Amino acid sequence: MAQTTPNHTQTVSGWAALDNSGKITPYTFKRRENGVDDVTIEILYCGICHTDLHYAKDDWGITMYPVVPGTRKRTTVTISNLRTMAFFWDGSITYGGYSNMIVADQRYVVHVPENLPMDSAAPLLCAGITVFTPMKDNDMLNSPGKKLGVVGLGGLGHVAVKFGKAFGLHVTVISTSPSKEREAKERLGADGFIVSTDTEQME
Incomplete structure (x- = not known):
């Protein structure tokens, strides 16, 4: 002890x-x-x-x-x-x-709304705050159409794409994994996808 x-x-x-x-x-x-x-x-x-x-x-x-x-x-x-x-x-x-x-x-301490299940809220207190804060600090919450680049589609990236789309932003995912393009666009609604190891796409 x-x-x-x-x-x-x-x-x-x-x-x-x-x-x-x-x-x-x-x-x-x-x-x-x-x-x-x-x-x-x-x-x-x-x-x-x-x-x-x-x-x-x-x-x-x-x-x-x-x-x-x-x-x-x-x-x-x-x-x-x-x-x-x-x-x-x-x-x-x-x-x-x-x-x-x-x-x-x-x-x-923040109040979690009754209609948000606690098990779903827990990840928002880490990945959620991590990606929400820079969006807020860069005045993106009330700027529909503004461009958001999300580097990597891991734990933070998934939440960033969802938040970005919820705030009406134009979201582009930048990843080293071409296999994540379908998930980024079809499942999460990203507007664009760039493979960072592809020199032509990165120009």
């Missing part, structure tokens, strides 16, 4: 990587007490992205084990923790969303 710090009194059940094997195992740890701006959230679903795998396997050489992965938490709460990390007196580690509950600053 993780070392307990003075204000970490809430016992939580989760899943953690204990070493760089990448395997996760049941793990019990403590979360902090609720502050005046905090809410306690029961976690029903949690996404995972490749960043979680990098951390679990210590691919970047910065992982402090044990590590509790979980994209949902990282994308909605860690922003708050990162902003206050320099002032956090006990140096404790913030664990991810692969657990049964979490304490979060209410400013970084």
Whole structure:
């Protein structure tokens, strides 16, 4: 079990990587007490992205084990923790969303509409936010017909194409895999497809 710090009194059940094997195992740890701006959230679903795998396997050489992965938490709460990390007196580690509950600053919690299934909402809190933010920052949400280039048709790319089409953008997918053209155009509705290894198409 993780070392307990003075204000970490809430016992939580989760899943953690204990070493760089990448395997996760049941793990019990403590979360902090609720502050005046905090809410306690029961976690029903949690996404995972490749960043979680990098951390679990210590691919970047910065992982402090044990590590509790979980994209949902990282994308909605860690922003708050990162902003206050320099002032956090006990140096404790913030664990991810692969657990049964979490304490979060209410400013970084969003309401999921009742008509959106929770299991469908979880990926939107990682890939969704990652691609939505640059669209918003570049004033693309109210610019029908504006051109959007999506590099790669992986987890982020799929969501980017869907968002782009939903906002009325002209979406072109750029990929190294010619086999993804049909999926991009027919399934996701992309307007164009460019194979990045084809020099003529890239001109």
